[in-house]
Ligand SMILES: Nc1nc2c(ncn2[C@@H]2O[C@H](COP(=O)(O)OP(=O)(O)OP(=O)(O)O)[C@@H](O)[C@H]2O)c(=O)[nH]1
């Protein structure tokens with residue numbers, strides 16, 4: 001299956017975000033905890049290297065958070081730190097403002113010496129659907145940005161004042177043109193970071209069944225089936241169990257494929273991390 005995961009318009013937003021990061025004083029990098037490493041765009045590494053950066057392991061409610069602990073430690077450097085978060089929990093974002101202030105203390109001190117108020121301007125980056133806009137609303141305590149459970153909700157950059165000391169820039173989610181990594185591409189498809197319109201949903205659902213079979217989780221928990229090793233057969237069985245039967249008695253495979261993907265994305269298969277963390 002071929003995943004066309006880097007639509008042409010995205011190189012324009014990538015360039016714009018490059019510029020935006022260069023101008024920003026700090027970075028809030030929002031990762032989906034179900035596939036945190038797959039969410040990292042190596043093209044940003046160089047630009048954010050010496051900027052205060054908070055790596056947000058968002059959607060932490062959808063994984064067993066303890067499993068992320070050793071990975072998160074790797075992001076603790078003099079200029080960066082990792083925090084886990086559920087951005088839909090009101091007030092949860094406060095920790096991010098605190099961490100940004102800690103990481104920016106030199107900048108704050110310099111401003112104070114000059115007698116001016118230090119305003120940190122942080123750019124919020126990450127793959128589509130990782131929860132960037134939700135996190136910003138959480139920081140503001142109100143709905144200043146549009147959110148939605150699909151890729152590509154935010155269309156333009158937007159500057160939002162959070163407090164007298166913090167401004168953030170919401171950005172459209174970006175993918176990166178690293179077409180060769182099928183494992184990463186699939187993870188991003190599974191978690192909803194690639195628009196469904198460009199995906200072969202049937203093919204993605206078969207790949208998801210294969211992955212869950214490898215990980216030995218999800219399918220039994222959700223559908224009570226013992227994976228057979230034949231994804232097509234399992235998908236048909238799932239469709240039958242769910243009652244997706246067409247007139248002639250055949251299983252509606254398209255509908256079954258959507259259900260499998262939707263169940264995974266909504267966390268109905270359990271708390272599952274897709275990336276290999278070690
Ligand atoms: N369970 C859970 N859902 C979350 C969390 N954060 C965000 N969401 C949901 O994830 C979906 C995507 O959130 P958005 O904030 O629109 O994501 P985004 O990164 O701004 O997406 P784009 O604008 O498309 O790049 C929404 O349905 C949110 O409610 C979280 O911590 N836990």
Ligand SMILES: [Mg+2]
Nearest residue numbers: 132133153154
């Ligand atoms: Mg958004």
